[in-house]
Amino acid sequence: MIDWEGPLTAAYERATRYLNELPERRVGPRATAGELHDALGGPLPTDPTDPLEVIADLADGVDGGLLPSGSGRFFGFVFGGATPASLAADWLTSTWDQNAGLYAASPAAAVVEDVTARWLVELFGLPGGTSVGFVTGAQMANFTALAAARHEVLRNAGWDVERDGLIGAPPIRVLAGAERHDTIDRALRFLGLGTNCIVPVAVDEQGRMLTDALAEALRDDAAWRGTRGGGVIPTIVCAQVGNVNTGAFDPVRTICDLAHQHQAWVHVDGAFGLWASVSQQLSPLLDGIELADSWATDAHKWLNVPYDSGIVLCAHPEAHRAAMSIRAAYLIQDEAGERDPLDYNPEFSRRARGIPVYAAVRALGRTGIAEIVDRCHAMANRFADALRADGVEVLNEVVLNQVLVRFGDDDAVTRRVVAEVQDEGTCWMSGTTWHGKAAMRISVTNWTTGPDDIDRSAETILKIFRKVS
Numbered sequence: 387m388i389d390w391e392g393p394l395t396a397a398y399e400r401a402t403r404y405l406n407e408l409p410e411r412r413v414g415p416r417a418t419a420g421e422l423h424d425a426l427g428g429p430l431p432t433d434p435t436d437p438l439e440v441i442a443d444l445a446d447g448v449d450g451g452l453l454p455s456g457s458g459r460f461f462g463f464v465f466g467g468a469t470p471a472s473l474a475a476d477w478l479t480s481t482w483d484q485n486a487g488l489y490a491a492s493p494a495a496a497v498v499e500d501v502t503a504r505w506l507v508e509l510f511g512l513p514g515g516t517s518v519g520f521v522t523g524a525q526m527a528n529f530t531a532l533a534a535a536r537h538e539v540l541r542n543a544g545w546d547v548e549r550d551g552l553i554g555a556p557p558i559r560v561l562a563g564a565e566r567h568d569t570i571d572r573a574l575r576f577l578g579l580g581t582n583c584i585v586p587v588a589v590d591e592q593g594r595m596l597t598d599a600l601a602e603a604l605r606d607d608a609a610w611r612g613t614r615g616g617g618v619i620p621t622i623v624c625a626q627v628g629n630v631n632t633g634a635f636d637p638v639r640t641i642c643d644l645a646h647q648h649q650a651w652v653h654v655d656g657a658f659g660l661w662a663s664v665s666q667q668l669s670p671l672l673d674g675i676e677l678a679d680s681w682a683t684d685a686h687k688w689l690n691v692p693y694d695s696g697i698v699l700c701a702h703p704e705a706h707r708a709a710m711s712i713r714a715a716y717l718i719q720d721e722a723g724e725r726d727p728l729d730y731n732p733e734f735s736r737r738a739r740g741i742p743v744y745a746a747v748r749a750l751g752r753t754g755i756a757e758i759v760d761r762c763h764a765m766a767n768r769f770a771d772a773l774r775a776d777g778v779e780v781l782n783e784v785v786l787n788q789v790l791v792r793f794g795d796d797d798a799v800t801r802r803v804v805a806e807v808q809d810e811g812t813c814w815m816s817g818t819t820w821h822g823k824a825a826m827r828i829s830v831t832n833w834t835t836g837p838d839d840i841d842r843s844a845e846t847i848l849k850i851f852r853k854v855s
């Protein structure tokens with residue numbers, strides 16, 4: 387008999403120990419790269435090793451190099467932790483080891499994703515019939531949505547991009563806020579559009595797209611028209627809900643109204659900000675969100691599902707499928723109209739990553755998700771207030787979960803505070819640059835973060851700031 391219990395029990399014990407220690411664990415790695423190489427490296431194994439020994443050595447070896455992003459005092463980047471239901475479901479997803487590409491390859495995975503897709507569309511208040519794909523993150527959600535957009539704007543110009551590619555195609559312009567996330571540019575590179583297709587649209591001091599500038603850019607199409615004469619220029623507008631630094635929201639309703647007057651496709655990058663639509667208090671920030679043509683978001687950020695888990699949503703399922711679908715003769719496509727997940731994401735074989743999302747949404751429910759979003763928002767404000775009270779400059783309007791702070795109006799001081807806070811271990815946050823100035827970015831995205839976490843962290847930061855200055 388194969389010994390499953392041994393390695394799985396060892397993994398279970400390591401896992402629960404890690405999770406139970408998380409609230410008091412030092413928030414930051416302890417080991418250097420050299421120490422990690424020493425602990426984990428060595429020559430290619432020639433002979434087998436007992437799985438129990440592998441698991442024990444692995445868990446010991448990585449321990450000092452783990453960034454405890456599941457801690458309630460982890461405020462780095464825009465990361466989330468994992469809720470018990472989503473983590474447990476993620477374990478089972480690995481255990482069942484389903485290939486979620488086709489209905490025929492896993493009826494269970496296909497149906498769970500179909501159910502979860504409908505839940506998410508309703509949760510975000512998007513049009514019924516919106517199609518959904520489960521991808522690795524917002525990077526791939528942006529890629530997939532922009533592939534659907536590329537299909538549709540070229541189809542409207544009489545061009546079949548899936549068949550004929552981009553060589554000789556009418557040029558596409560992409561109007562995107564100057565403070566868009568870098569993954570938009572990268573997605574456009576992957577799509578063969580290149581970054582030169584981007585027309586940056588001016589933003590305000592919070593990073594919100596200026597609609598006058600968008601209206602102007604939409605009208606100003608002479609450079610794209612070239613010798614084409616009349617007709618519509620294939621145009622995609624990329625809006626953003628939740629700027630990665632400030633948390634600011636583009637005015638989506640006006641953007642959609644303007645863009646649609648020019649038959650442009652509107653894609654919204656809502657990697658974390660889309661979740662604010664679940665909160666009664668914050669949903670006005672997303673006014674008009676249902677008017678867009680596609681949306682990208684993450685489950686591994688604010689929903690606190692384990693990595694990796696992103697979601698792409700599209701109001702035009704035919705465009706979504708046209709961009710992603712594959713029809714090879716040997717594939718058993720489901721006749722009865724059941725969902726073949728690979729019609730909605732760029733992978734072929736893949737993990738059934740809708741299952742942990744299903745468990746997360748079911749365990750929290752609409753009110754539970756709203757509670758996390760509202761609490762993170764309140765905790766971000768508590769953080770900003772505590773720092774501001776002691777003379778720290780808060781650079782942004784804390785509209786969501788992001789706080790940008792700067793120390794002594796000085797780049798060097800700010801960078802030193804960030805480095806020393808990371809070193810001290812009470813909490814962890816990353817540095818960033820905002821409008822050419824160094825800043826500390828605080829992102830409150832963890833489902834466990836409470837007032838004590840904020841107060842302890844603010845106290846630590848202020849102590850370090852006094853020491854540095």
Ligand SMILES: *Cc1c(COP(=O)(O)O)cnc(C)c1O
Pocket residue numbers: 464522523524525526567569626628629630655656657658684696
């Ligand atoms: C995090 C983020 C992304 C990229 O998401 P991944 O999950 O890392 O692929 C894109 N856009 C915004 C606004 C983000 O915050």
